[in-house]
Amino acid sequence: MAFTETWSFNSGFNGWTFSDESFGSTSSTTRTWIAGAIRIVMFIPSNPPNDRQAIGYNISPNINAPVANNDTIEFDYSVATGTVNQSSFRLTVTYTDTTTELQNWNSVTGAGTKTFTITQNKTMDFFSIRYSISAGGVPTPARTVTRDLEEVRLITAGAIVPTAGLLRTPEAFIDDEGAAAAGGAGGGSGGNLADISADGLSIYIASFNNFGFPTLIKMPAPLNADGSVVFDPGDGGRIGVQTGELNAETVWIAGNFGGTDMVEKSEDAGVSFTVKDDASFGTVRTFQVGGGDDGRLLVFDGDNGDILETLDDGVTWTTINAAVTPLINSIARLSTNLPEIIAGNEGAANDSIDYSPNSGVNLEDYQTGVYPNADATKVQVT
Amino acid sequence: MAWTAINGGLAGTALNVNHITLRPGSSRTGVINHELYASTDGGVFRKSPGSLEWAQLTLPDPSNAEFGDAPAATVDELTFHWMDYDPRILNTIYVIAAKDSVSRLWIYRSVNGGLTWTSRGVTTV
Numbered sequence: 001m002a003f004t005e006t007w008s009f010n011s012g013f014n015g016w017t018f019s020d021e022s023f024g025s026t027s028s029t030t031r032t033w034i035a036g037a038i039r040i041v042m043f044i045p046s047n048p049p050n051d052r053q054a055i056g057y058n059i060s061p062n063i064n065a066p067v068a069n070n071d072t073i074e075f076d077y078s079v080a081t082g083t084v085n086q087s088s089f090r091l092t093v094t095y096t097d098t099t100t101e102l103q104n105w106n107s108v109t110g111a112g113t114k115t116f117t118i119t120q121n122k123t124m125d126f127f128s129i130r131y132s133i134s135a136g137g138v139p140t141p142a143r144t145v146t147r148d149l150e151e152v153r154l155i156t157a158g159a160i161v162p163t164a165g166l167l168r169t170p171e172a173f174i175d176d177e178g179a180a181a182a183g184g185a186g187g188g189s190g191g192n193l194a195d196i197s198a199d200g201l202s203i204y205i206a207s208f209n210n211f212g213f214p215t216l217i218k219m220p221a222p223l224n225a226d227g228s229v230v231f232d233p234g235d236g237g238r239i240g241v242q243t244g245e246l247n248a249e250t251v252w253i254a255g256n257f258g259g260t261d262m263v264e265k266s267e268d269a270g271v272s273f274t275v276k277d278d279a280s281f282g283t284v285r286t287f288q289v290g291g292g293d294d295g296r297l298l299v300f301d302g303d304n305g306d307i308l309e310t311l312d313d314g315v316t317w318t319t320i321n322a323a324v325t326p327l328i329n330s331i332a333r334l335s336t337n338l339p340e341i342i343a344g345n346e347g348a349a350n351d352s353i354d355y356s357p358n359s360g361v362n363l364e365d366y367q368t369g370v371y372p373n374a375d376a377t378k379v380q381v382t
Numbered sequence: 383m384a385w386t387a388i389n390g391g392l393a394g395t396a397l398n399v400n401h402i403t404l405r406p407g408s409s410r411t412g413v414i415n416h417e418l419y420a421s422t423d424g425g426v427f428r429k430s431p432g433s434l435e436w437a438q439l440t441l442p443d444p445s446n447a448e449f450g451d452a453p454a455a456t457v458d459e460l461t462f463h464w465m466d467y468d469p470r471i472l473n474t475i476y477v478i479a480a481k482d483s484v485s486r487l488w489i490y491r492s493v494n495g496g497l498t499w500t501s502r503g504v505t506t507v
Contacts (some may be wrong), residue, residue, distance in 0.1 A: 062485040165449055165505035166485040169463055169478070193401075193464040194478050194489075199471040203489065203506055205478065208487055221468065221476070223491050223502040226448070 005154040005211060006235055007059075009038055010259035016212060017061075021054040021130065027054045037078065039150035042133055046142040054132035057149070060128045061164045062210045064096070071118045071156040073131060074150060079111045082145030086134040089114060095122040127154075162232070165216070166210035168195060192254070192287065196221060199248035202269065204230075206253070214239030214255055215318040218270050218276030222278075230270035233257035240287065244294030252297060254284045263287065263299060265314060276314025282306075288331050298341070298360075300328040307331070307341075307360040320360040388429065396424030405467045405475065405495070419496065421462035421477050427494050439496045444479060444488040448503030455481050460488070462485035478504075 007016070013202045016038070020029060030044045073091060080087055084370040087109065092102040103116050109375070131147055154160070165247075194205045199223050209215045209232070216231035216239060225227045231239075236257040244250025251266040253273065261281040264273040282303025289297055295313035300306075307328070334340040341363075354363035389397065399419045418429040422435065429438040446454035460479040468474035473495045479488045487504040 060485065117384060164507070165503060167487045167504055168482045168485050169461075169480045171489065192465075193465075194476075196468065196476060198467050198469060200468040200474075201400065205487065205489070207504070208489060217504060217506060219502075219504065221488065221491075223489060226505050226507045229506050 001157075003156050003159045005156075005160060007212070007335055008036070008212055008235060008259050009033065009149070009150040009151065010036055010235075010237070010256065017058045017251045019058060021132075029055055031055060032147070037150045039148045040131055041146050043144050044133075044140075044142065046140065053134075056128050056130040058128040059126045060161070060168075060208075060210055061128050061213050064163045064166060064210055065124050065126060065154075065156075065160045066122070066158070067093075067124045067154075067160075068119050068121050068157055069119055071154070073116045073127060073152065073154050074113055075152045076113050077108075077111060077131075078148040078150055080133075080147045082143050082146055083140055084109075084133055085140075085143050086208070087147065088132050090130040091116045092130070093118060093120075093127045093129065094125045095120060095165075096125045096127075097122065097318070143220050145319050162209035162211055162213070162215065164226075167215070169207060191243050195241050195243045195251075197243045197248045197269070198246055198250075201248065202240045203293070204243060204251055206241045206255075208239075212237075213258060216241055216253060216270070231264075232267075235259060238284065240284070242287065243288045243349045245280040245290045245311060246341055250289075250294045252287070252289050254287045254299065256283070263314065264298065272343075277309070277317070281308070281318075286328060286331055288333060288382065291333055298329055298331050298333060302328075309359065321363070388434055388436075390434050391429075391438070392420075392422070392424075392427065394424055395428065396436075396438070398423035400461070400463045401465050403465050403475075415444040417495065419465055419475060419477075421465045423461045425457075426462050426465070426477055426490075426496070439492075439499075441490055441499045441503070442489075444486075445501045445503055448505050449486065451484065451486070455484070455486060455502060480482060 018031060019239045030041045032039050032041065040055055041159045057170050082262060083149060086107060088106045089108055090102060090104050092100055094100045101119060105223065129149065133145060186222050192206060194203060196203050203219045203221055205219065207215050207217060213234060215229055217227040218230045219227035231253060236259065237256035240255055241251065241253050248268055249269045252263065254263045261279040261284050262275055263284065265276045275286045281299065282301045285300045285302035286361045287297060287299045297310050297314065298307045301308055308317045309315050309320045331341065341360050354365065356363050399420050399422050404421050405417045405419060420427045421480045426439045426441060428439055429436050441457050443457045444455050444460065454456055459481050461476045463480060465475065465477035471491045472492060475496055477490045480486070481489060489504055490499045490501045492499045
């Protein structure tokens with residue numbers, strides 16, 4: 001029996017980090033996330049003498065997983081676009097004893113899958129994939145080329161499980177997400193990273209495990225015992241949590257789980273979760289439970305610029321804004337007057353804070369020039 | 383709606399405010415006595431009612447009993463994120479801290495409004 005850990009990139013960069021390895025002073029390399037892939041975009045100037053560009057991907061450095069001889073790492077890549085003279089991949093595995101092993105694939109064309117076979121019985125610290133491209137001195141006009149890395153799989157004979165205690169905050173997704181995608185993190189630091197139950201007995205913490213996958217941990221509020229994992233979809237890239245205001249058993253989570261943006265709810269303090277979305281969400285950027293009813297939820301869909309609302313525990317969802325809204329980082333509503341909503345927005349071209357008197361149908365500027373272009377990452381009403 | 387900046391006492395990385403929470407309170411005479419707390423990249427701060435200045439709270443180095451890391455993390459290496467108060471005990475406050483470079487999370491707890499704190503590494507059994 002083989003076990004497979006899959007990084008599908010359906011929801012951003014997961015726990016991957018990046019390091020540029022640039023050769024040639026006149027080229028530029030950028031990376032972005034598109035749906036289902038990490039895309040490298042390289043600009044090559046005209047008539048480069050011998051210009052190369054390379055970029056390395058590094059999986060979370062604390063993957064800390066034991067692997068064995070004949071385990072494999074596979075990755076899928078798509079057709080490069082633009083005129084490419086030479087394209088190559090290098091996969092390097094680094095073990096916790098600092099030794100490495102690697103494989104090069106040169107003159108790579110088209111689309112396909114590459115497989116790397118591990119030859120060591122050791123604990124893997126991390127692995128990285130480097131993609132490089134060369135103009136090779138051939139006189140050509142300036143051009144832009146791209147290459148997509150679509151999926152990476154670690155296939156092992158023995159089961160590999162996340163390491164307890166290797167956790168990271170999911171906040172980085174707002175910054176890491178590509179410009180092509182409007183959405184951000186459900187679990188951003190300004191929003192839904194953690195919450196305490198209504199009875200004050202439990203704290204729910206949204207995090208990434210050492211594979212870069214979303215994980216929800218429940219800890220006793222007195223901090224007198226370790227936590228327990230109560231939600232672990234095994235893939236995905238975002239997670240945020242908020243407990244009910246009234247019922248201590250109510251826990252809402254939202255994010256990208258297994259490649260799908262969704263909202264789920266537990267009514268038994270995290271023992272089980274039930275999907276509550278209508279399968280039409282784009283990237284969930286922020287959400288807010290209440291007020292005055294644990295079955296009410298506001299969700300900001302960053303891909304579509306929509307505020308979605310359910311008043312009936314997720315049975316029905318309604319898009320309540322009249323037009324595409326600014327990019328909302330945080331949202332709150334007055335429990336004493338439900339139609340009143342406050343939105344904290346990403347700055348730039350937006351107003352930092354908006355107010356709606358009518359359940360988000362219309363959003364009005366709620367400031368008088370103070371920090372008009374600042375990012376409002378957290379709004380709260382009391 | 384007019385807004386007033388209340389950044390006094392925040393400087394450097396502390397201006398990267400990650401979360402705020404308002405701890406409801408009242409005095410024995412019934413005067414509303416809310417306190418505002420902020421978690422930042424540069425520590426945890428409290429703003430008392432009527433004050434325009436934030437005061438940094440003193441947090442100890444995070445617990446290493448759960449991890450046994452060498453070297454152990456220090457509080458100056460942490461960024462502070464979500465924070466909230468216990469809905470049953472208003473003097474009890476929680477804050478999540480992270481040292482992402484080594485994939486560690488902690489939760490800090492104060493039972494006296496931020497005067498003293500204890501911490502525990504976030505891990506699972």
